[in-house]
């Protein structure tokens with residue numbers, strides 16, 4: 001057992017480490033934060049605008065969420081971090097009393113802003129909402145996150161797509177390192193943890209350099225960025241095979257940003273990742289696609305209009321407890337709001353239950369033996385689907 005005594009507001013305990021010599025780096029852990037305990041490996045639903053689309057906090061508790069992610073970029077632009085601070089902080093604003101993580105804003109600046117220029121001091125960009133001009137620096141990104149008051153803030157980074165050419169990746173990785181030091185120096189809030197971001201794209205030497213650099217700084221946790229984009233699963237596996245062995249003796253939680261399909265989550269847990277987030281389960285739900293053991297159902301398919309069965313037999317979610325596939329399929333055809341809520345509740349229940357199954361196997365010490373069954377339940381990720389698309 002590895003327990004880490006920290007004076008900072010996050011403590012991470014590895015409850016069940018991978019056995020020595022095992023063919024897996026998966027581990028069971030417990031992350032204690034100001035607003036509660038997060039059992040790992042764990043998935044964080046994404047509440048872009050301080051809401052997981054279509055769900056209220058009771059729904060979130062019912063689907064089993066123990067922590068949610070909210071987006072710094074979105075809340076800074078609308079309704080504004082200072083307004084949220086005046087109204088008592090993000091927890092009170094969205095009426096969620098469990099842990100929250102806010103991201104750095106870097107990914108949205110790069111992928112969503114109408115136009116942007118990045119220099120060594122920070123990023124200037126135009127809002128995707130109204131075209132207004134804004135500037136984010138590491139210090140500003142930290143000040144925004146301190147005003148929001150999440151349990152975990154993230155250092156401002158410069159992400160690039162995994163397939164970017166080497167010179168672009170190298171430049172962004174070096175800048176991320178300088179910004180990591182500035183983010184740490186700027187962070188004051190003692191009731192908020194701060195995680196740092198490892199970049200390096202798909203270049204093994206840059207990944208290694210970035211892992212060593214970021215892990216050498218006194219962050220409370222380590223994010224792995226620049227993946228869950230346009231890379232293949234094999235490329236992602238190769239990048240993680242550079243990072244995770246270097247972190248073997250590191251007691252901090254490891255968070256792979258942007259990954260969300262059950263098959264991908266299982267692979268990454270096996271490689272040693274503790275935390276995940278993605279819009280994927282909720283976004284595909286709003287297109288009428290629901291996850292079931294072995295794959296997905298598309299409720300927009302006419303065949304479901306006469307199907308009296310629940311989406312998934314035995315699923316405890318709001319949808320499956322009382323409604324048929326036929327009813328939810330009807331709601332989608334009629335564009336009724338309840339359809340989005342029910343499908344989102346189901347997909348998040350499926351995802352969070354899947355993580356529970358993984359943790360149960362880890363607690364019993366039999367994840368390697370359970371992999372085949374878990375893979376069968378996860379189905380395959382859909383080829384060509386970019387898991388990291390912003391919402």
Ligand SMILES: [Zn+2]
Nearest residue numbers: 315317320346
């Ligand atoms: Zn269900």
